[in-house]
Amino acid sequence: MILASSAWWGLATAAGAAVSYGVLALATARLSQSTLRGVLFAAWLLHALTLAEGLLGNPPRFGFAPALSMTVWLVLTVYAIERRLFPQLQAHWALAGLGSAAVLLSIVFPGTSYHMVASPWLPLHWALGIASYGLFAAAVVHGWLMTRSERSIRLAEQNNAGVPLMTLERLTFRFVEAGFVLLSATLLVGWLFAEQLYGPGLAWKWSHKTVFSVLAWLTFAGLLLGRARLGWRGRKAVNVLYLGSGLLLLGYAGSRFVLEVVLKRI
Incomplete structure (x- = not known):
C-alpha cells in the first residue's frame, strides 16, 4: 500500500469517480436518461483523470490495480460509444459497480513507481x-x-x-478479433525488442507473465479458429473466451498482484 505516494488531486478524482460509479450502480432505475448520461460521463472523466495522475505523474506509477482500473475504463468507454448506437443496451449498473471497485482498488494499491524508463517506446x-x-x-x-x-x-x-442475440454475438467476436490483433502485436514487440524496451540483459524470457500471455494467445487463436472452421457458438464459445481472458488476466495483473501484495516486491 502506497497511499501517500498519490497526489492529493489524484485521490480526490479517484474518490469522486468511485462515488459517481456507486451512485450509478445503486440508483440506475431511479435516474432519468439525461441524469444517467451525466453521471456516467462525470464518473468516466474523473476515472480518466485518476489514471492520468498515475501514468503521467512524477514518477509515473503502474501495477496490477492500475492495469485493472484502466481495463475497466476502456470497457466503459466502449460501452458509452455503443449506447449511442444501441440505446437499449442494459449493462451500466454492473459496469458502474466494477468501475467503483477498480478505482477503490487502485487507491489502495497504486502500483510501482518507475523513476527511470529504459525506453521511450515502453x-x-x-x-x-x-x-x-x-x-x-x-x-x-x-x-x-x-x-x-x-x-x-x-x-x-x-x-x-436489450440487444438481439445475433447482434451481441457479432459484437463479442469483433472485440475478440481486435483484441487478438493487439495481443499478437504486444507479444511480437516484446519478443523482438525486449532489450530495447526493458534494458540490456533483459531479453525475452519464459516468466510467469510470458507463459500465461502465450497460453492466452493460443486459447484465443483456438477460439477464432473453432468459430471459423467448426462453427463454435453460444456457451461453448463464451466458455473458451472466459478461459482465455482468465489466462490473460493472470499474465500481467496476476503476476504483479503476487509481486506487489503477496511478496511485497515493489
Whole structure:
C-alpha cells in the first residue's frame, strides 16, 4: 500500500469517480436518461483523470490495480460509444459497480513507481497490452450479456440485455478479433525488442507473465479458429473466451498482484 505516494488531486478524482460509479450502480432505475448520461460521463472523466495522475505523474506509477482500473475504463468507454448506437443496451449498473471497485482498488494499491524508463517506446508497449486487455474485457461483458440473452430466449422471458442475440454475438467476436490483433502485436514487440524496451540483459524470457500471455494467445487463436472452421457458438464459445481472458488476466495483473501484495516486491 502506497497511499501517500498519490497526489492529493489524484485521490480526490479517484474518490469522486468511485462515488459517481456507486451512485450509478445503486440508483440506475431511479435516474432519468439525461441524469444517467451525466453521471456516467462525470464518473468516466474523473476515472480518466485518476489514471492520468498515475501514468503521467512524477514518477509515473503502474501495477496490477492500475492495469485493472484502466481495463475497466476502456470497457466503459466502449460501452458509452455503443449506447449511442444501441440505446437499449442494459449493462451500466454492473459496469458502474466494477468501475467503483477498480478505482477503490487502485487507491489502495497504486502500483510501482518507475523513476527511470529504459525506453521511450515502453509506454507504447504497455498501451498495446492494456488495450488488448480492454478489448477482451469488453468481449467478456458482451459474452455475459449473450449468455443471459440466450437463457432468456430459452425460458421464454424478456431479453434483459436489450440487444438481439445475433447482434451481441457479432459484437463479442469483433472485440475478440481486435483484441487478438493487439495481443499478437504486444507479444511480437516484446519478443523482438525486449532489450530495447526493458534494458540490456533483459531479453525475452519464459516468466510467469510470458507463459500465461502465450497460453492466452493460443486459447484465443483456438477460439477464432473453432468459430471459423467448426462453427463454435453460444456457451461453448463464451466458455473458451472466459478461459482465455482468465489466462490473460493472470499474465500481467496476476503476476504483479503476487509481486506487489503477496511478496511485497515493489
